[in-house]
Amino acid sequence: MKWKEEAGLPWLEADLTGDATVCFSSRLGGVSQGPFESLNLGILTEDRREDVLANRRKLAVAAGFDADRVSMGRQVHGAELNWAGPGIPGAYSAPGPDPPPEADGQLTKETLRPVLVLVADCLPVALLGERGLGMLHCGWRGLASGIIDRAASEIGVRAAAIGPGIGPCCFEVGPEVEEAFAGLGPGLMNGRNLDLPEVARRLLARAGVEEVESAGVCTYCDERFFSHRRDRGKTGRQAGIAWLNG
Numbered sequence: 001m002k003w004k005e006e007a008g009l010p011w012l013e014a015d016l017t018g019d020a021t022v023c024f025s026s027r028l029g030g031v032s033q034g035p036f037e038s039l040n041l042g043i044l045t046e047d048r049r050e051d052v053l054a055n056r057r058k059l060a061v062a063a064g065f066d067a068d069r070v071s072m073g074r075q076v077h078g079a080e081l082n083w084a085g086p087g088i089p090g091a092y093s094a095p096g097p098d099p100p101p102e103a104d105g106q107l108t109k110e111t112l113r114p115v116l117v118l119v120a121d122c123l124p125v126a127l128l129g130e131r132g133l134g135m136l137h138c139g140w141r142g143l144a145s146g147i148i149d150r151a152a153s154e155i156g157v158r159a160a161a162i163g164p165g166i167g168p169c170c171f172e173v174g175p176e177v178e179e180a181f182a183g184l185g186p187g188l189m190n191g192r193n194l195d196l197p198e199v200a201r202r203l204l205a206r207a208g209v210e211e212v213e214s215a216g217v218c219t220y221c222d223e224r225f226f227s228h229r230r231d232r233g234k235t236g237r238q239a240g241i242a243w244l245n246g
Contacts (some may be wrong), residue, residue: 001161001213006062009039010224013063014161014213016128017168021241022135023063024124024163024215026224030055032236040226040236041093042118047236056092065114065243067093072116073103075137079145081154084108084115094118104137105151114243120226121198121219123165124240127209129155135242136166138175144180152207158206159211163240164225167218168195171229 001014001024009029014022030039031054036047039055060067061187070092071084082103091100106115115135117124122139125148130202132155136147151157173194184202188195197214204212219238228235 001035001215004063007058009058009062011059011063012163012215012217014126016126016159016161017211018245020126020128020133020244021163021243022126022163022240023062023065024240025059027222027236027238027240028109029062030058034153035234036236038215039238041239042237045236046234049235050159053093059239060093063241065120065241066112068096069112070114070116070241071106071108072118073101074099075117076102077122077137077139077149078102078104078140079142079147081105081107081134081147081151084110085115089163104142105134105147107132107151107154108137108244109133111125111244111246113239115242116239118237118239119163119219120235120237121171121229124163124198125200125240126161126163126240127151127155127157128159129157131155133242133244135240138196138200140177140180140194140196140199143196143203148200148203149207152204152209157204157207160209162197162200162212162214164215164217164219164222164238166227166229166233167197168193170220170241171196171217
């Protein structure tokens with residue numbers, strides 16, 4: 001995974017076996033102000049709508065994907081998946097008054113059809129399989145609910161990329177969260193802190209994925225990223241975006 005930059009806008013980029021491009025945006029390079037500075041992509045935050053839409057356009061131009069073809073959902077920390085298609089146009093580039101369907105995972109079989117999730121401590125996880133491409137919003141609830149297993153089964157996953165998210169240095173959790181992942185074996189907890197990226201890696205391994213690339217970046221520690229926990233809820237959102245190459 002490498003940092004790339006275009007027109008002052010940096011992002012992390014991964015190449016999944018040459019078949020798919022994955023981008024993990026940062027909070028840098030946009031036009032938003034205050035606690036949402038500067039590349040906030042979350043339309044449901046308290047940021048100015050026009051600034052968020054400008055940021056979304058800037059990212060699409062810089063990273064080279066078609067903003068009008070992006071598939072995204074209303075994320076609810078669940079395990080529902082949505083197969084992308086032409087029936088949900090404009091959710092990214094020109095969102096209307098009605099939110100898109102609830103889904104924390106977006107899947108596609110179409111080339112150059114970007115699938116996107118928004119995050120601010122949760123993990124964005126890209127999956128490439130024999131039957132398609134997926135991008136998942138993976139908080140602890142979604143991981144515990146089986147979002148990785150469901151997506152892996154849908155697309156026959158063979159490679160994955162885990163983007164920036166809260167790290168084991170900073171993710172203090174209660175006993176109910178520890179218990180949710182007890183079946184994955186020891187070594188996930190350090191005191192009261194959970195290693196969420198390691199949870200994702202173990203779930204991917206259980207699904208048969210051997211090729212996993214990880215950003216290894218903690219969004220709480222690294223101020224190049226929005227962090228819901230660090231910023232006490234008033235913050236922006238970065239994205240994980242992936243598309244099948246044409």
